[in-house]
Amino acid sequence: xxxLFSNYAILDNAGFGxxxxxxxxxxxxxxxxxxxxxxxxxxxxxxxxKEIRDGLLIIAFPDIxxxxxxxxxxxxxxxxxxxxxxxxxxxxxxxxxVGHRPCGGIPxxxxxxxxxxxxxxxxxxxxxxxxxxxxxxxxxKYTHGLYDLFFExxxxxxADGIVCLSSAMAEMAKQDGISESKINVINGGADIRSIRFx
Numbered sequence: 615x616x617x618l619f620s621n622y623a624i625l626d627n628a629g630f631g632x633x634x635x636x637x638x639x640x641x642x643x644x645x646x647x648x649x650x651x652x653x654x655x656x657x658x659x660x661x662x663x664k665e666i667r668d669g670l671l672i673i674a675f676p677d678i679x680x681x682x683x684x685x686x687x688x689x690x691x692x693x694x695x696x697x698x699x700x701x702x703x704x705x706x707x708x709x710x711x712v713g714h715r716p717c718g719g720i721p722x723x724x725x726x727x728x729x730x731x732x733x734x735x736x737x738x739x740x741x742x743x744x745x746x747x748x749x750x751x752x753x754x755k756y757t758h759g760l761y762d763l764f765f766e767x768x769x770x771x772x773a774d775g776i777v778c779l780s781s782a783m784a785e786m787a788k789q790d791g792i793s794e795s796k797i798n799v800i801n802g803g804a805d806i807r808s809i810r811f812x
Contacts, residue, residue, distance in 0.1 A: 623684075741763075
């Protein structure tokens with residue numbers, strides 16, 4: 615199966631690991647998996663940096679915004695590069711973590727408007743009221759926060775399937791009107807490849 619993962623965050627930084635590990639294991643099982651992410655500000659490769667890890671193709675796009683914007687999925691160049699990449703390549707399944715952020719699932723949703731694709735959105739944090747929105751302060755509350763309030767639930771409703779980190783997130787999805795048949799719980803686990811027993 616040909617699978618595309620769109621990661622909202624930065625290569626080998628916070629927000630990268632969970633999705634990378636799922637994608638890597640799917641590649642090890644014999645799937646053709648591509649993983650899109652963003653380069654950190656101390657690296658620049660044009661139009662992207664490409665590497666293969668355990669059979670997983672990683673493509674990391676450059677950006678011009680600082681890391682605090684890249685790591686939250688608000689890159690500008692990386693969004694445009696991902697959008698172009700998503701539109702010109704065909705996959706059986708399109709998967710995004712933090713799908714409502716521009717560098718997460720928005721390129722896939724835009725493709726979904728014009729062509730039939732199977733889109734899976736991963737939901738492992740709640741960004742709305744009662745979640746991360748309540749802890750945001752200052753300008754972030756009225757930029758990132760308002761963006762999240764507007765797009766988080768809408769994006770999940772357009773997805774063909776939702777992957778939730780916990781049963782609590784699955785219940786929240788149902789309360790927000792997402793069909794139970796679209797929801798699947800994949801709990802967080804341990805990175806067993808990196809754990810060393812002594």
